[in-house]
Amino acid sequence: QSVLTQPPSASGTPGQRVTISCSGSSSNIGINTVNWYQQLPGTAPKLLIYSHDQRPSGVPDRFSGSKSGTSASLAISGLQSEDEADYYCAAWDDSLNGLVFGGGTKLTVL
Amino acid sequence: EAQLVESGGALVKPGGSLRLSCAASGFTFSSHSMTWVRQAPGKGLEWVSSIGVSTTYIYYADSVKGRFAISRDNAKNSLFLQMHSLRAEDTAVYYCVRSGCSSCQLRQNWFDPWGQGTLVTVSS
Numbered sequence: 001q002s003v004l005t006q007p008p009s010a011s012g013t014p015g016q017r018v019t020i021s022c023s024g025s026s027s028n029i030g031i032n033t034v035n036w037y038q039q040l041p042g043t044a045p046k047l048l049i050y051s052h053d054q055r056p057s058g059v060p061d062r063f064s065g066s067k068s069g070t071s072a073s074l075a076i077s078g079l080q081s082e083d084e085a086d087y088y089c090a091a092w093d094d095s096l097n098g099l100v101f102g103g104g105t106k107l108t109v110l
Numbered sequence: 111e112a113q114l115v116e117s118g119g120a121l122v123k124p125g126g127s128l129r130l131s132c133a134a135s136g137f138t139f140s141s142h143s144m145t146w147v148r149q150a151p152g153k154g155l156e157w158v159s160s161i162g163v164s165t166t167y168i169y170y171a172d173s174v175k176g177r178f179a180i181s182r183d184n185a186k187n188s189l190f191l192q193m194h195s196l197r198a199e200d201t202a203v204y205y206c207v208r209s210g211c212s213s214c215q216l217r218q219n220w221f222d223p224w225g226q227g228t229l230v231t232v233s234s
Contacts, residue, residue, distance in 0.1 A: 002154070031217075032217045032218060033217070033218045033219070033220065035220040035221070037155070037221070039155075044205060044224045044225065044226050044227055045147075045155065045205070045221075045224050046222075046223075046224065047210065047220060047221060047222035047223070047224075050210060050220035050222070051218075051220070056210075056222065086154075088154065088155050090155075090157075090220075090221075092216055092217035092218075092219075094217065096172075097169060098157055098160075098169055098170075098171055098172075099145070099157035099160065099216070100157065101154060101155045101156065101157060102154075103154050104154040104155070
């Protein structure tokens, strides 16, 4: 059972908007930065969103992040087939004194 | 461009030891905290251990505390993970990752880039 809770799966058709939630607590998301990672099949994870809502250079603006209280969300608009991947949220947890990941969400583009 | 290359993964028997290495290039290694993250086959990501720019700050996941030791050699731009008393549940791809912000604490930081990973298999 992961400290950060994500839905195990999500899906959408090309062009649609999809959101993935990440639920935490006051010891992690509530007080620390939330980051999102994308893992394409057979590859290493890649930073997608950092500090709740910042996009690294090279990440399309179709990807956006937000945080409210102890939860965070990743939104993908204009869904494309190449977005099919696993998505993970992560945050430092002050109570555990360590980093915690969500269990991951497998996104399928129908 | 920042690059991380892991090595040292192997097949090892339960109870055995292994040392992973990560060679860093393309950035000032001594200015960034570093982390090991692992992923068991078909499973999600699991944080293993982090080390600050010096060795003052070191953190371990409960699952590896007392068995694994993280270290770094800033002169050689290298990160290490010494693993002892290995168990079947330690079987995973181990990724070396850099903290993206050199001036931020770990709790306000992120991981970028990631290495390609090295596979550790613990089996008799």
